Amino acid sequence: MKNRISFTCVATLALVACNGSETTGDENKNAERVDFHEEGLPLVDDGVDVSLTFVSPKSTLAPDFDEMRIFQRLEEETNVTINWNNIPGDGYVERKNLMLASNDLPDAFYNAGFSDYLVRYGRDGAIIPLEGLIEEYAPNLQSILDARPELLAVLTAPDGHIYSLPRVEEMGLVPFANFTVINQAWLDKVGLDQPDTLDELKEALRAFREQDVNGSGSTDEVLSLTPNDGFQGYLGDFFAAFGLPDNPNKLVVKDQEVIFTAIREEYKEAIVYFHEWFKEGLIDQEVFTQDTGQFLAKGKQDPNPLGAFLFWEIESVVGLDRADDYTLLGPLEGPNGHRMYGRSNHQEHHRSAFVMTSANENPELTMRWVDQLYDPTLSAQINWGPIGDIYEEDENGMLVNVDLPEGTTMGEYRERVAPMGPSVVLEEHFGTIVDMEPRAKQRLKDIETYYSEYIWEENYPNVFMTEEELDRLNYIETDLMDLVNRNYARWLMEGGIEEEWDAYVNQLNDMGLEEVMSIRQEAFNRFHRQVPD
Structure with a gap:
């Protein structure tokens, strides 16, 4: 090139x-x-x-x-x-x-x-x-x-x-949108160690409910998440424990092959397994009807129903006052001995x-x-905010974070002072041009501590589709993904995947899944032909 x-x-x-x-x-x-x-x-x-x-x-x-x-x-x-x-x-x-x-x-x-x-x-x-x-x-x-x-x-x-x-x-x-979080205070209360497997997490959730650890008088202690905001709080992150990661657009890459997860046996096994959790009431029954705001509100309500959850960070869900009650879990081992951490296709x-x-x-x-x-110096300010609001320069000219106004979160303040838009902050700019904000430093540390050993290596890149490819994908994928997502929610809540699986896979193929995957694979190959090894 x-x-x-x-x-x-x-x-x-x-x-x-x-x-x-x-x-x-x-x-x-x-x-x-x-x-x-x-x-x-x-x-x-x-x-x-x-x-x-x-x-x-x-x-x-x-x-x-x-x-x-x-x-x-x-x-x-x-x-x-x-x-x-x-x-x-x-x-x-x-x-x-x-x-x-x-x-x-x-x-x-x-x-x-x-x-x-x-x-x-x-x-x-x-x-x-x-x-x-x-x-x-x-x-x-x-x-x-x-x-x-x-x-x-x-x-x-x-x-x-x-x-x-x-x-x-x-x-x-951004490839790692979700952390698994559990209420450590409740684990201490019921006398259990931190779960290392999905089965142990299930037992912990059962104990939370049976012992009414939040004192509500009802069995409302659950694992909760968002239905699918396209990024955070996705139950499919647990599916990696069955041998193949999942993500909201159902595309993963293994050995340069683009795979549609929603027709794989690993996906089927995961839904069968987690249907039992829904059936027992261990997973929030509103996960497919609540929006992200409603989910986040649950972590701040009293009594608190969240025994565990999947999300970007602890504080956003339960607030600063309760954050110390919770702890991160690494990837949990599945029933067949698989332990891995999938990555999103966000770029x-x-x-x-x-x-x-x-x-x-x-x-x-x-x-x-x-x-x-x-x-680089201006890119950092376009992205996070200018000198005088977000940053000051240290003795070496590097941008370092200043204290935020009292009562202001970084996310809110950033929206007020940073326009975002055209900018590039490369990996090598952190620690030389700009100091990474404390939350981001902590998240990288958490990824290294809990997840790095188990991360799935490949993902689907930000390919550039032709007009013809876009036309075909828009024609086929809307109905196809609607069928996938409707069945995903229904099977988890109500069961029935084993009886309906073959007909479901045949229907997806009849709707054009093979053509969709051919387009996705060709776009993937074309992207990598442009990038030197």
Whole structure:
């Protein structure tokens, strides 16, 4: 693979005519062409009036981006004003689609959130390829892509172009979404050691209920989790104890083969096993009807019903006052002697953080502006918050965390001061450029202590699908996964998997499972052909 991205389409710098002359609204106003400096700061001379229009979603806690300290500083350094069109997150997709349909385009979409259909927008001329601009005007990002060919594979569309810029956070956390947690105070109360196997966990939950350890007067002590928020609190994490991990999208990789877990015997055995837990009332009967907020509320109620749970962290579930009552468990051994820790298919390398449109009269200047965000020190501040709010610089110039305002959690404060978006923080930046926040350090330590020995090695990468592949997957997978998830919940709650299994597998095959897996495997192979060994 070449170390530099080939400049495949010089004409992309002049695609401003492709978006036509008519729009159905005037929500977005584009800057006229200006001269700019190809190196150094500021990007334009004092007195040059340039205001680029960026559309971006934002959280309900965040102010408009023009009020954020980090962007005010960047405007002072670059002499470039950004006219922020911030849209509340729950309405962003609809507004973005209306802009694209009506040709009322901003200069760029920040935190763009485009699906892989962005190739279609590139072909239709609404957005422009960026690889030439990266090579010529983005030295920070180019050096990162040279160092991370796998990130280049994530960004490169099947047609060979790059249509969006990345967001990367290499902390080593997101593949491992769930920890197993048990109430140690209750174990002490019933006189049991920490469980080492699933059967021992079952016995502990039985003891909690039989001895009414929370004093509620009823057998309400349970293992609880979220039904499936796509990331945290997934019961299928326990399925690894039957010889094959599971995850919400039912895709795992073993020896470079993409496997659909929901037709495997290990999956069937796990559901048969855990149905008995549901039948006994050991697992919260509301796991398939409660949302994440309702689940989290249970850990703070009185009396507390949570004997054990699966989630990202203890404090989020039970609060600081009860956190010391709980302890982590490593991977539990299954009935057949398997012990492993699966990984999610969530990624640390993301595309679609920034997309530039054909309405932009200043694509080179815009690329120079956004490349400032790929300086490692600025990337950390874009991702977590600026100096003065989240960080201060130590004697070596490294960003270190400052104390948060009293009564504020890191998650909440981060939403107020950090815009997220285009940024790259690599593994080697932690401890040199930026100090990792205390919660993340502790989580890495916990992964090393409890899970590292048993981690499943492979996962499904952030592949870039072709339009044809997306069309077929959207046509087949929606109904297919609906069937899988409905049966998953029903079999766990009510049983019946053994009698219905063969008909279920045949139905999935009739619905097109073989074609789906062929597409998934080809996309996987294509991704790895782009990445050197």
